[in-house]
Amino acid sequence: MIPAAALAELSSLLGDRLSTTRSVCDQHGRDESPYPAMPPDAVAFADSTDEVARIVQVCARHRVPVIPYGAGSSIEGHLLAIRGGLSLDLSRMTRIIAIDADDLTATVEAGVTREALNDALRHSGLFFPIDPGANASLGGMSATRASGTNAVRYGTMRENVLALTVVTAAGKVIHTGTRARKSSAGYDLTRAFVGSEGTLGVMTEITVRLHPQPMAVSAAVATFDSVADAVNTVIRTIQYGIPVARVEFMDIQAVRAVNAYSKLSLREAPTLLFEFHGSEAGVAEQAETVQAIAHEFGGTDFEWASRQEDRSRLWAARHKAYFASLQLQPGSTCVTTDVCVPISRLAECVTATCADIDASGILATVLGHVGDGNFHVLLLVDPADPQSRERAEAVNARIVRRALDMDGTCTGEHGVGLHKMDFMRAEHGEDALDMMRALKRAFDPLNLMNPGKIVTLD
Amino acid sequence: MIPAAALAELSSLLGDRLSTTRSVCDQHGRDESPYPAMPPDAVAFADSTDEVARIVQVCARHRVPVIPYGAGSSIEGHLLAIRGGLSLDLSRMTRIIAIDADDLTATVEAGVTREALNDALRHSGLFFPIDPGANASLGGMSATRASGTNAVRYGTMRENVLALTVVTAAGKVIHTGTRARKSSAGYDLTRAFVGSEGTLGVMTEITVRLHPQPMAVSAAVATFDSVADAVNTVIRTIQYGIPVARVEFMDIQAVRAVNAYSKLSLREAPTLLFEFHGSEAGVAEQAETVQAIAHEFGGTDFEWASRQEDRSRLWAARHKAYFASLQLQPGSTCVTTDVCVPISRLAECVTATCADIDASGILATVLGHVGDGNFHVLLLVDPADPQSRERAEAVNARIVRRALDMDGTCTGEHGVGLHKMDFMRAEHGEDALDMMRALKRAFDPLNLMNPGKIVTLD
Numbered sequence: 027m028i029p030a031a032a033l034a035e036l037s038s039l040l041g042d043r044l045s046t047t048r049s050v051c052d053q054h055g056r057d058e059s060p061y062p063a064m065p066p067d068a069v070a071f072a073d074s075t076d077e078v079a080r081i082v083q084v085c086a087r088h089r090v091p092v093i094p095y096g097a098g099s100s101i102e103g104h105l106l107a108i109r110g111g112l113s114l115d116l117s118r119m120t121r122i123i124a125i126d127a128d129d130l131t132a133t134v135e136a137g138v139t140r141e142a143l144n145d146a147l148r149h150s151g152l153f154f155p156i157d158p159g160a161n162a163s164l165g166g167m168s169a170t171r172a173s174g175t176n177a178v179r180y181g182t183m184r185e186n187v188l189a190l191t192v193v194t195a196a197g198k199v200i201h202t203g204t205r206a207r208k209s210s211a212g213y214d215l216t217r218a219f220v221g222s223e224g225t226l227g228v229m230t231e232i233t234v235r236l237h238p239q240p241m242a243v244s245a246a247v248a249t250f251d252s253v254a255d256a257v258n259t260v261i262r263t264i265q266y267g268i269p270v271a272r273v274e275f276m277d278i279q280a281v282r283a284v285n286a287y288s289k290l291s292l293r294e295a296p297t298l299l300f301e302f303h304g305s306e307a308g309v310a311e312q313a314e315t316v317q318a319i320a321h322e323f324g325g326t327d328f329e330w331a332s333r334q335e336d337r338s339r340l341w342a343a344r345h346k347a348y349f350a351s352l353q354l355q356p357g358s359t360c361v362t363t364d365v366c367v368p369i370s371r372l373a374e375c376v377t378a379t380c381a382d383i384d385a386s387g388i389l390a391t392v393l394g395h396v397g398d399g400n401f402h403v404l405l406l407v408d409p410a411d412p413q414s415r416e417r418a419e420a421v422n423a424r425i426v427r428r429a430l431d432m433d434g435t436c437t438g439e440h441g442v443g444l445h446k447m448d449f450m451r452a453e454h455g456e457d458a459l460d461m462m463r464a465l466k467r468a469f470d471p472l473n474l475m476n477p478g479k480i481v482t483l484d
Numbered sequence: 485m486i487p488a489a490a491l492a493e494l495s496s497l498l499g500d501r502l503s504t505t506r507s508v509c510d511q512h513g514r515d516e517s518p519y520p521a522m523p524p525d526a527v528a529f530a531d532s533t534d535e536v537a538r539i540v541q542v543c544a545r546h547r548v549p550v551i552p553y554g555a556g557s558s559i560e561g562h563l564l565a566i567r568g569g570l571s572l573d574l575s576r577m578t579r580i581i582a583i584d585a586d587d588l589t590a591t592v593e594a595g596v597t598r599e600a601l602n603d604a605l606r607h608s609g610l611f612f613p614i615d616p617g618a619n620a621s622l623g624g625m626s627a628t629r630a631s632g633t634n635a636v637r638y639g640t641m642r643e644n645v646l647a648l649t650v651v652t653a654a655g656k657v658i659h660t661g662t663r664a665r666k667s668s669a670g671y672d673l674t675r676a677f678v679g680s681e682g683t684l685g686v687m688t689e690i691t692v693r694l695h696p697q698p699m700a701v702s703a704a705v706a707t708f709d710s711v712a713d714a715v716n717t718v719i720r721t722i723q724y725g726i727p728v729a730r731v732e733f734m735d736i737q738a739v740r741a742v743n744a745y746s747k748l749s750l751r752e753a754p755t756l757l758f759e760f761h762g763s764e765a766g767v768a769e770q771a772e773t774v775q776a777i778a779h780e781f782g783g784t785d786f787e788w789a790s791r792q793e794d795r796s797r798l799w800a801a802r803h804k805a806y807f808a809s810l811q812l813q814p815g816s817t818c819v820t821t822d823v824c825v826p827i828s829r830l831a832e833c834v835t836a837t838c839a840d841i842d843a844s845g846i847l848a849t850v851l852g853h854v855g856d857g858n859f860h861v862l863l864l865v866d867p868a869d870p871q872s873r874e875r876a877e878a879v880n881a882r883i884v885r886r887a888l889d890m891d892g893t894c895t896g897e898h899g900v901g902l903h904k905m906d907f908m909r910a911e912h913g914e915d916a917l918d919m920m921r922a923l924k925r926a927f928d929p930l931n932l933m934n935p936g937k938i939v940t941l942d
Contacts, residue, residue, distance in 0.1 A: 131826065177666060182666050184666070185639070200915045201912070206825055206891070207857055208893075208896050209629075209895065210896065211894055211911055214642065215920065226671075240725075267695065267696030307769055308763075308766050366664040367664055368587040369665070433662050433663040435662050438667060450669065450670060454669070455659060458659060461652065462671045467926065480670050
């Protein structure tokens with residue numbers, strides 16, 4: 027419960043932008059994960075960094091937990107108010123502060139979504155490549171260290187956030203980093219906050235790197251006899267240093283789901299989607315090399331989508347694969363896995379995982395940003411059957427164990443939230459976790475910033 | 485002074501690998517900066533991570549400062565034992581633990597130098613691109629967040645360190661990160677240690693990303709009528725998204741120095757050195773485009789160095805530019821500046837800096853990793869004349885002020901050490917510095933790890 031005095035202060039600060047309405051709180055107490063909602067006690071809709079600072083100051087004074095909220099599209103339970111408190115909604119902070127085309131940077135408020143940023147960039151010759159499935163906010167994407175289909179070429183939020191404005195747990199406004207492309211000026215506060223999931227402070231403004239729109243783009247689809255053949259094609263492509271812009275894997279079930287949902291007619295087989303960026307000649311050369319590699323591994327149906335509209339349709343379908351998968355069994359929710367392994371172990375990891383899914387009898391799709399060694403299994407769960415979720419979680423635990431044994435990570439891009447906390451000790455070891463706890467205590471001594479996520483202090 | 489009991493413990497642990505000899509201590513109390521040496525009380529030569537952990541445990545118990553030491557090639561006073569204590573020399577830790585060519589990663593002990601790593605990679609088809617001027621150790625390069633001439637294409641140590649083994653200030657061994665290319669599994673401990681200059685713990689093993697050796701390489705030299713023309717060529721090249729591998733600027737004095745030192749005959753004019761990596765066709769295309777841009781800005785003498793030996797000679801000369809500059813005035817030392825600015829401000833920044841140097845009357849060379857917006861001024865100083873150093877520091881302070889006003893940083897790649905500490909407040913602001921101090925206290929509560937560097941806690 028938020029003390030009445032705190033609510034009064036917040037209310038006088040925000041007026042009707044503070045809500046304790048049941049429906050608003052419920053909506054802010056969940057994300058796209060299958061966890062049941064745990065609503066906050068109130069929701070504050072902030073308009074500026076300065077206002078965020080004042081809100082955090084009030085909450086610090088009254089010991090009220092603060093959970094930053096962007097687009098609500100996270101999928102690991104990041105947003106659940108497990109200790110009550112205030113959901114701090116930044117979705118009204120949608121100002122694009124600066125587009126510095128000459129420097130290939132943009133500075134935006136945390137509520138700006140990736141699509142809104144790319145809309146604003148449309149005539150600049152530049153684009154922002156990071157594309158998680160949802161139209162997430164830049165604040166949320168920074169908080170989860172998000173990536174997506176372009177990361178194999180352009181990096182993740184780790185590489186693409188240059189600087190931040192952050193409201194600290196004490197309600198102070200700090201600026202981390204500058205617009206210089208590199209710096210050795212002390213501790214990397216920017217990267218301390220990127221991936222911190224709202225547990226160290228509130229990111230209110232984000233400066234990101236932009237990239238020139240490629241002169242030429244081409245895309246291709248290839249199908250394979252086996253998962254291993256598809257994945258080995260990717261491994262070889264990366265090892266050759268071919269600067270492929272995107273390379274996505276779909277297993278048979280995923281292809282089925284995407285075909286049905288997006289009205290495509292892809293052949294139902296282990297499939298790779300490629301995209302190449304560069305000059306006309308460069309793109310042609312990359313594509314030729316990759317086609318040759320695919321043929322080596324028995325790849326067939328190497329089909330080109332050279333028209334912009336065909337490519338858009340293909341990638342739109344890929345981005346909707348999450349929702350498409352849910353529709354394989356209408357009414358279901360899903361447990362999503364997110365391991366990432368060294369590329370040399372990927373075929374082995376995916377193949378063993380597919381066998382594990384088959385044995386479990388759970389309906390699931392496998393999708394992957396395989397150029398990074400990252401893939402997702404979407405395990406469909408019947409919300410009315412608790413055992414169905416348990417079975418899916420057991421598969422997830424085995425997948426994580428397998429990835430850790432291969433020197434991989436339990437989460438490539440979704441973050442820890444609540445869902446991956448049980449794996450943190452196995453992945454990092456107790457002493458490294460202690461360093462994370464020390465960092466959390468140093469930046470948030472009252473344990474009020476999204477408490478109980480990533481690490482617990484109790 | 486190190487307490488006798490601590491020395492006895494260290495001595496029984498290390499035998500003759502513990503030294504209190506005057507010459508050994510003197511050698512470990514300085515780096516390549518112009519600071520007079522401040523020797524530690526003793527030097528420990530460690531052989532393994534486990535031994536480092538034991539040494540740090542002894543030092544923690546007896547409250548002895550620990551200063552990690554690699555190749556001794558830092559240039560900002562990082563290694564000076566300003567509070568005495570133990571220099572922890574890792575240069576014997578030269579084991580290459582693993583080269584995982586299939587994953588494009590290598591894991592090495594901290595004392596392995598960048599040249600030793602590349603020697604080990606010679607037949608793998610891979611290379612490690614980060615190349616500061618000196619043959620630094622990977623531990624030291626991680627500690628300063630180093631970069632070099634290839635960073636414009638391949639990134640800095642920030643992007644190329646995947647995982648670390650660290651001995652914490654409490655003497656525990658932790659592993660940060662995995663060999664997966666990306667991860668969202670909690671706080672980014674790896675990036676907390678990269679750039680921490682030995683102040684948060686001792687990095688003993690480093691896992692880095694490797695890159696495929698390019699199929700084709702070409703290099704070119706172009707000269708310009710003015711500094712601005714040269715720099716504007718670079719700005720346009722970056723803005724066009726041309727994936728140039730290296731682009732280095734030298735002013736007239738730098739060309740003179742390099743010609744004399746390395747027996748070259750480059751035309752004495754503002755000069756750019758380019759290198760292109762890619763396929764045969766890709767390299768040719770990049771080079772053509774850049775040549776066209778250079779011509780737009782009046783660039784002449786666009787000369788190709790297509791033979792491997794010519795290229796090696798050219799880049800060897802560039803790498804020796806620091807020593808070449810010192811030889812312009814034998815017996816001098818030098819104050820080195822290291823600002824980095826957003827690329828759109830680079831021509832303005834370099835031009836104003838050149839005017840400032842001219843007005844100061846100090847003999848200086850200007851060299852730059854200009855594709856990153858980073859450049860160095862090597863201001864020659866007469867060690868016998870204290871005022872000469874003061875004048876040089878005054879120029880440096882003005883250069884830093886100019887860079888910060890342009891939303892740049894005081895150090896692009898050399899680190900803070902002692903020399904840049906006075907600029908930290910102006911660059912980050914007091915509240916962000918407080919967060920850095922909080923991090924330092926959290927990871928090193930006794931303030932024993934290279935104390936007095938980056939931030940002070942007193």
